[in-house]
Amino acid sequence: MSVSDQVAATASPKTIKPGPRKARKRTDEIAEAVKRTIMEHGLEPGDRLPQEKELIAQYAASKGTVREALKSLEVQGLVRIRTGPGGGAFVERMSEGRAMSLLGNYLFAKTVTIADIYALRKALEPLVAVDAMENIDAAGFTRLEGIISVYAHEPRDAEERWAQRMAELDFHSVVAEYSDNALLSFQCRFLQRLLKDLAVCRDIYRQDQPVMRQRGIAYQRELIAAMREKDGDRVRQIMADHMAHAEQQMLTLEAEVEARFLDEN
Structure with a gap:
């Protein structure tokens, strides 16, 4: 037929x-x-x-x-x-990027805060990491290690500083790629994209002060080790701690950006 x-x-x-x-x-x-x-x-x-x-x-x-x-x-x-x-x-099959753009358009006139995003990230990122643990292979671990190497050193200039901040989010995007749960993976990757696109986040990423990311890198390396060992409980806890730490860092930086803006005006 x-x-x-x-x-x-x-x-x-x-x-x-x-x-x-x-x-x-x-x-x-x-x-x-x-x-x-x-x-x-x-x-x-x-x-x-x-x-x-x-x-x-x-x-x-x-x-x-x-x-x-x-x-x-x-x-x-x-x-x-x-x-x-x-x-x-x-x-035609809609691309993930197009779907995220349409969803982003829906949120365009709404108030979305860093705290809003991390409320979801803290709940979803541990789940997606455990799910991805079952599928990630040697090539996936190599990709994750390679991404860490992008920001494991101090940036030479503003361009590299920006690239490092984007790579920090790309690490989590790669983890989500290996999840079998398409809805969970999409949600996590969409939240990561929001952190790249949100105006206040972009202001934070442009700041020229040193970024204290060693604790974050330590979490990511611990996560890789736990995923290699297929230790789901440890993977879940490490990612939960990592997200809580990342939220604290972002909210602190947000407060500094706002304080600087007030001082300048």
Whole structure:
């Protein structure tokens, strides 16, 4: 059965019903129906969706409505539309970076503090480290050791100082990569990205005072050793202590940045 036939068999106009409280836009209904079809039939990136005229007939919708629905899916990163010969709508897989950008846009006008981020990091980072422990291999440990080497010395200039602060977060990003729990891994990596992008954090990272990171490096090396030994309880405790220490350091630096700003004004 072709993809077009599969779509027709599982997503007819009769299956698209408005919500019980508020009628949904027709374009949203069609977009959701196409998303269900993609999931139910396990369509992969690059698979072609039915041609526009087939979708128009299938959903008893106008050309403009179908195009708007497909455009909505393209904005969401789930469909790619090609024009010209051989063109059409093709299944696309949203990248992690795009998903994080969209979620970041949601938080753009909201107040997110360093304390907010660490409230979650302290809960989630120990979990993801224990989960990753079962999968990380020699190459993974080599990557972690290599990242530590980036900030195991004092920076030569502001550019290297910035790179070191980013690498500190990359260490945890690599740990999360080895987790089997996709949701947990994404959440941890998103929190790490917030720490890279949050305005107050960027102000902290630009400060030229020496960064006391030896205790943090010690935690990370202890973590690697515990992960090698598959000692889940120790991995959990080390990461919990590491996050508590990191939060304290960041909040202290935040207070110093705010004090400096007040002095200057």
